[in-house]
Each structure stands twice: as structure tokens, then as C-alpha cells.
Amino acid sequence: MSNSKLYKGSLTTIILKLLSENDKMYGYEITQKVKELTNGELKITEGALYPSLHKLEADGLLDVEVAKVDNRMRKYYKLTESGTKETANKLSELENYIKTMQALVNPKFSLE
């Protein structure tokens, strides 16, 4: 993960969001996609990514598929039905969090 701990709590949401935009993804692909989307600002290490993926799998939010690619086996992750619902919840939670933080950091004062 990047040097900032602020991103840590949002890792699950990031993974779910990426998987909602792609049919299926594998671990390394997720790390590279995040790096690309954030222009290198956010780097997810395998030590942070895989435990999150495995937890989401254990919770029934992700389904897995194993295929042979480039002389090796590759484990793909995709959203389950409950994973799709959870993605919407998580994104809504994150939006509210961002709004709250914005209100705290940049409060708009009024004379009323």
C-alpha cells in the first residue's frame, strides 16, 4: 500500500469497485490497475491485497476461477451476486465519508 494509512480502510472498496468494472481480474492485474489509475500514487502490495481478496472470497462476495495462462495457473476473482450488492453499499458509504471529511476539512460558513 502507499505510504499513507488513509487508503488502508478503503482497500476492500477499491477491489470491489475494480471488479464491478471488469468481468474478472487476477491479483497482479489489480495491483497494476490501481497503480495506473492513480498515476503511481497508490501502490498495493501483495501483503495487503491477497488477505483482502481471500477475506472477500471467504465472505462469499467473490467467486474464483482457475485457468492456465502463460505456462502457469492463474486465479481470477469475480463478483458474486451478494458481492455486487456489497459494492453498491461500500461505494455509497465511501461517498458519504468523503462528503463528511470535506465538510470537516473545508467547512462552508453561513451567516444564517
Add this chain to the structure above:
Amino acid sequence: MEVLSKEEIQFIDAYLKNSDVRFADIRMEMVDHVASEIEVRMSEARSDFYDTFKWYMAENKLSLLKQNRNYLMESEKKLFKQMLRNLYSLQGSLLVIVVLGLVGILFEFMSSKYVLMFPVSICILAMTVYFGLTRKTRVRFSSLERIGFYLIFLPQYIGIALNYFVDGPLGGYSYIFVVLSVLIPVLLLQLGFQNFQFYKNKYQAIS
């Protein structure tokens, strides 16, 4: 983009296996991650496989081993949650009712010696069925091995605990003990079947 050869992939796999990443399901994902990163680095730095591999491992070996331990913990939690889900299902409720009734009947009509032997017999039966089921699996899978470990451990725990009940009269505590000692191996066996099927379907190429 460079693509690693089959031999290079086998080299990474053997290295991780020798570094105590024992289970095929964990190692498989790690091999893919390491190989993908090495391919990118080889293309960018125009370096050879072994130099890039050494460079990568010097940086990341500790993190990979930590990931291995985390996966095992997550695997245990997954099994526990799955077992609870099974227990709270309709099938699970029926199983509890059947076991409660069956043990109740045993308590009514049999002597304590035979009643207390019943859980051990169920454990041994569950263990035999489970090892018969998984004996043809060529590689070691984390969840299957954990279930096997619990099934081996359970009769020993039950054997030790039986000493507390064997001399006393059959009553409330011994009833609860026998019910749990019958229920747990049956639930573990059910978990074993589900996980065996999961690995058979999802990890077909390596199982």
C-alpha cells in the same frame, strides 16, 4: 513482454515450496504474482531470469512468507464461517434435531459404556470416509488438510474428555458432550465434502 518458460515457472514453484509454502492453492497464486512481476522487470531492465528472481526475492521474500501465514489464518476463518452457515441452514437444523433425538434414545436404552463409545465410533467413521475421499488428491490443499487435521485431533480430545464422564452417571453434561462430539465430526465431514468438491471444480488442472 517477456513470458517465463515452463522450467522458470517450475523453478519459482520449487523455491516457494522449499520456503515452506506447502499448499498448492496458496503457492499457485503466489507463483503467478511473482512470475508476472518478474516478467515486467525483465522487460523493463532487459535482465535475465535468475538475476531478476534474486532481486525480487531479496525485496519480497519476507512479505510472501507473511502472506502465506495470513492465508492459512484466513483459510481457518473461512472454514469456521462455512461450518456455522451449514449449521444455521435447514439441513443443519435437521441434523441437530436428529442428533439430539438419537443421543436421547441412546441415553434411554443403553448403558453408559456404550453411549460414551458412540462419539468415538462416529469420529473414526468420519475420519475413514474423509481420508477415503481425499486420498487420490495429488497435491496438498490448505482447507482439505486443515479439515483432516481436525478429524485426526478430535477423537483424541474426545478420548481424554471421556475420562471425566465414564465413571459418573449419565446426565445433562454428558448428554451435551455426546451431542457435540457426534455433531462436530459430522459437520467436519460435510465441510470436507464441500471443500473437496470446491477444489475439484475450481482447481481441476492441479488437483
